Every structure is written in C-alpha cells, then in structure tokens.
Amino acid sequence: MIVTSLPDDPQLYRRTVDGERLIAVFSSLVEPIGRALPATSEVVLHDLSLLPNSLVAVYGDVTGRRVGDPATDLLLEQAVKGFPDQNLGYETKLADGRKLRSSTMIIRDVAGVPVAALCINTDVSTWQSVMNIAQSMMGRPATPDSAEQLEATAAIRPVQQLASAESDKGAKPAEVFVKDVDELAAYLIRNAITAEGVPVKRMKKEHKIQVVRVLKGQGMFLLREAVEMIAESLEVSRFTIYNYLNEIEESDNAADTSVVADRKA
Template sequence: MRPQKSIDGERLIAVFSDLVAPLGKALPASSEVVLHDLSRLPNSIVAIYGDVTGRRVGDPATDLLLQLTIAGDFDHQDAYETVLPDKRRMRSTTMIIRDVAGNPAAALCINTDLSSWIAVHDIARAMLGAVAERPEKSIPDAAAPVTETFVRDVEELAQQLLSTALADAGVPVELMQKRHKIAVVRDLRARGMFLLRDAVETVATALNVTRFTIYNYLNELGEDDDAPGDAALPHPKG
C-alpha cells in the first residue's frame, strides 16, 4: 500500500532535501519544514528543519499522513489546523511531490506554531479597544482543527492508533464479539496501522486473539494475500 521507489522520485527527494533548511530559515522561527519519503513509511522523515514538534530524521509520519496514504488521497492539504498534545494550535500545509510518471514520491510539510501569533492578535485587539476573545477563537474564520498526532517513534504511533480505534469501538475488549473486533481491524486498516512493523502481533495482543485470527479478519475484509503495509511480515502458514 505504500508508494514505491522510483529513480525520478529518488532524484526529487534529494533535491527537496537540500531545500528543507533554506526554506526553514526563510520562515519564522515558529515554523518547521519536514520532508517525508513516502516509500519509507512509517519511518518516513528524511529531512527536517525547526523544532515545533520535536521530531528528527528517521521519526515516523503522523497518523493523518498514514491514513491519507491508505486512502490513496494524495492531494495537497492546504492551511489546515492541528492541535499538539500541549494544546498549542498549528497551521499545517502538506504538498505531495510526484515523480515524472505522476506517482507520489514525497510529502513536504510546513507546520507553524500559532501561539505567538494568537497572543499578538489578542494584544492588538485589546489595544484597539476590542473585547479579547478566547485564544481558541482568536483566528477569524478558522476551520475546525484536524486531529493529527505528531509522534517520535513507531511504538507511540501504534499505541495512538490502537487507543483511538478502541475508543471509537465503544465496547471494552473483554466484552467484544467477533463483529466488534473485525470493526476495529477495519478501522485500524483505514488508519494505516498495518503499515507498521509487527502490527499484526500488536493488534492481536490488544484484542486478545492470535495473529492468525487477525490475518483471518483481514481476509474477510478483502485482503486475501497481504495485510496492507505488512509486507515485512510473511503470511503465516497453516
């Protein structure tokens, strides 16, 4: 399910890797520029400038980028808002870089911490005599923030995906029937969980079933040969 490497894609990634630092230096210090090699998902970060999210080269993609990859949604994502775990609001843009054949090769992301800008906005309104608004309403016409988790390792990403899917199921694992567990697996597949190494074992443990059961659930969901993104894991033999 992850995009495949290509010679032109590798060339583009090399070119954009050299542009990440100059672009980051041209932006305010509250911004971060990140380049993802989509063929390396989940540990896709190959270049980064800035420290807004605290990530480094070799760290994984966000849950949102995984989900868009699974859905094949490789359109640009412009100026969407996200919220960090410490409640800071960010404005993010993701540009998909395609090779000469039109296949997605990389994602160039710009994340800007809005905290200081919100504070300046509120001060300006107060100085002009306007009633100060609550910080979360300070940016006019702002769209509702997108849920996106910025993690520093695959284990943290896996736990985030699992906790979200289990919470959405609305049924404690110990009370789940087969239909509930299949629904959780379907949700996790859509979120890109099975792009992660050892995903089958991780999900099996969380749902109190064997990994063979997870493969059976995936087969029932229409993946007869390979669990999405689980190419590193051989399908178990009977």
C-alpha cells in the first residue's frame, strides 16, 4: 500500500486485529532471539501503525535506542515506497564509526499488509578487531575491512547485499539510527538540501520543488509538522509547500498518463 500525499494524515498503516496479534507474538520473541545471538547484536521490533515513533520492543544496546524511538530513515522511506519482504546483511555505520551488519524482516497480516519490522543489528567492529589481533599474532599485517572476512568471523552469511557503509568518506550511510523525530527530520531535510547543490538563499522554485519531491519519497511527510519544518528550512510558507506537493502530484499523474498512452500507441 503506497500513499502519495500525507501532510494531513501522517498515519500510513492502520492497525488490524491480526496485526495486533502479530505484534504481541513478536514482541514476546524479541528477548529470546536477542539472548540467542552474540552480545554484540541487538533485536528491534517496529510497529508500522505507530510510524514514525514505531519502536515497540528492543533487546540489546548496539544503537542505544529505546521503546518509543523513531524508525530509521531507511524504514521510513520503505514505508512510502513499499517494503521488500526482507533486507538481509546490509552494512552501515553508527555516528561513532562502529560498523554494523543489519537485517530487516517485514511481518505481514493475513491480508498481506505490512504490520511490523523485525530488525537485527550486529556490531562487527569487535570481530574486525579480533581478526586484526589474530593476524598480528601470526605475523601478518592487519587488513582493511573485508565483507567476506567479517561474515566468516562473525558467522553471518547474508542472503542479499542491499547496501554498503564501506563507502568513501562523507558518503551517506545505508541507514541512520536516531533517537528522536526532530533528529530524523533534520537529517532528512539537511541531506535533501545538500543533494540539490544550491544554498537555500539562492534556490529557485524548481530547486525547492525538487527538495520537496525527494523528501516526499523518503517518507518525510509521515512526520508530524513536516510541512512546517520543510517550509522553515526552505524559507517559504506552509501554503507554498502544499502548492509544491500539488504540482509534484500533477506532474507525476501527467507522466503516468503519458506512459499509458505510449503503451497503447
């Protein structure tokens, strides 16, 4: 289920009776799963009907998040664009530089509607340090991070490599773990403006519309007061942001109509 315009109603996924049951079941499994994993792992459950503050159960302290904290930027974007059934073994970094390997499994109700996201985050920095110590003891130089070596050392074999935090300095990480909605909003807005490559003071209308388009695709409008925050950052009025959203929707609808006409021709 994908919703195109959300400034007036941030809730995207409605709670169902089956969804309620699934949330209860998986909430009770978070701790047992966490205890079965290495101490460097964390298990998190998100209730998608509570987005953006969707975290309802957590075991472990890898990212330092607690119940009531918001979704990551990646989960928020998928909530708008559509969830894959699973993202397994993707790599990212924490703000302090620690490297994680993460997996996210989407839980659906009997109707196939996404209900929850069960996430496992493992800090592989410790395993990298152990590997480097072992190599040093064997008279070999410590090597740079290697996805293959990390997987073997940490006994993690991902089925699918979706993203990598082993990127150049300054590159956007695959996923950002935040502890409050304001931090998440600021991160999304800052990145969207930076990506446009033009200071706000010098932006023309087309630049600002593109920023709003990017933020819409990233799920920014799932956050309450999103319109106000974006308007302030772009130095325009709330009314202007609503106009931009209407223009984006009209442009997208026109593009869809054109594609359909081309296919018929």
